[in-house]
Amino acid sequence: MQNRPFTYLFWIQYLGLRYHGWQRQPGVKTVQGILERSIRYVLGHEDFTVLGASRTDSGVSCLKGAFELFLPSPLDPEQFLKTLNENLPSDIRILQGQKVPLDFNVIHHVVEKQYGYYFAVGEKPHPFWAGSLAYAGRxxxxxxxxxGARLxxxxxxxxxxxxxxxxxxxFVREVVQAEISKAGSVWGGVLADNMYVFRVRAGGFLMHQVRRMMAALILLGKREISLEDISQALVSLEKSAFPPKAPANGLVLEEVVFSEATKTPGSPT
Incomplete structure (x- = not known):
């Protein structure tokens, strides 16, 4: 990255419904691909690199993610943010930007990530919620x-x-929070009483880990498995997956937290 010595951290949110995940892939629409296309248009050149803090899966949304932008020359983060947002589709929004030290790394300096899996029980929710809310059954x-979540x-x-x-x-990961609660008021709106969120927080996650944890909890809620089954799966050395994957549309990357040592004045908390 020596030829691009100017480094900026940007916070981003997006609805994952129309995208095949974060990471750029040939032949499909991804968040990174659309973001880079818009950055290329705003800058008027393609001499930059984008590095995301988390590679969300196809259909997964993000409330407060982050990416790092490497450039050969400086820019005004606030003005760049405004112009970039005007040229991004309505389901992607840049929240904040700032210059960071060259030794900052948006992947290696992550200390925690928080996901929320949003789901409804009972009456099937309005189809307009389908982009960020899964239906778990009657x-x-x-x-x-x-x-089960506390396990x-x-x-x-x-x-x-x-x-x-x-x-x-x-395969060892340390989960510091795992709980199910009423979804309450999120995304600027009030959700119904039959909507819940499974919120989980850790330093890092394995591929599809949160979705499989959620699937196990749904099976538990239907009484198709027991608490003991989950406990045993957590100590088992079998390689086969215990639960299937819960649908991607309920999963939201809610927050990425960086180490205090890497934060600069004005950094989001």
């Missing part, structure tokens, strides 16, 4: 699911709660 035992807290081997990548050999 009846679920929510108190039992809340007990994920702590350091566990999550090999049965993830999709195995080619280079994945470390």
């Amino acid at each position: 009846a679920l035992d929510i108190p039992l699911m809340q007990k 994920f807290v702590g350091k566990h081997d999550f090999r049965r709660f993830c999709s195995h990548g080619k280079h994945t050999d470390d």
